[in-house]
């Protein structure tokens with residue numbers, strides 16, 4: 607006798623009944639770039655369909671996402687000035703602070719997250735301060751904590767440290783509690799690899815390191831046990847949600863981290879994953895829409911609850927049209 611799994615694939619309605627994984631617009635967190643100015647809508651050339659916004663135009667983008675059912679965004683800032691310590695990152699009139707306020711004033715229910723890191727704000731482009739030619743872990747912690755508090759002052763719901771300094775989740779949690787922000791959360795970039803897939807992002811956020819690379823603090827792509835260690839540490843330090851980044855080349859890591867935590871797990875479908883699809887689609891080599899949906903469902907199937915993705919708007923539109 608032949609066992610016939612194809613019976614369950616015979617019609618669309620049957621396939622809908624037995625589908626194991628479902629994508630929802632509620633799964634998406636949209637990464638957005640904000641810079642100083644008014645009426646800014648600058649296309650990011652390596653990420654077709656993505657733009658740098660000013661606080662006023664950011665509101666429109668946020669509103670569109672919200673109306674499509676995307677509940678959350680994460681902001682990255684392009685400051686007016688850079689210096690060795692990244693001091694514009696914790697300024698009250700800093701660009702992310704302005705962006706957060708703009709969105710929260712307009713859409714108080716939207717979940718506003720902020721990337722907490724120094725690389726966009728330092729003149730050397732590293733994620734921490736430099737002492738003797740090296741990224742100084744402990745000297746960086748205080749600056750990250752200040753930045754996180756200032757994002758919450760502006761109204762952020764979650765801060766998302768992406769710097770990969772040791773101990774930063776605990777340090778930031780402590781600082782937020784001391785500032786009266788017991789109710790604001792931390793989405794930790796717990797498992798962040800030193801990945802070449804961040805290339806387009808560094809153009810978009812003008813954050814490439816001016817010397818060396820990030821292998822001294824971000825993880826070696828060859829390591830999986832270390833991912834579990836990083837995840838455990840951030841959980842112990844008080845993270846509310848944790849993240850694996852990038853997503854598509856690290857689906858095994860998503861699955862393994864999923865197995866060791868009860869926290870919501872996010873995965874970051876990064877700039878290079880987006881750019882590859884857009885580039886191949888523009889050449890007619892891939893069906894971009896189908897590849898997008900396949901990538902997103904695969905990330906979810908691997909174990910991610912939430913997906914940070916530049917496809918958020920496009921995929922949400924597609925999901926809406928299907929229903």
Ligand code: PBG
Nearest residue numbers: 723725768803804807876877878
């Ligand atoms: C900042 C940061 C980066 C990304 C998110 N936060 C860049 C980096 O670590 O170099 C990458 C996101 C993407 O590629 O989409 N540290």
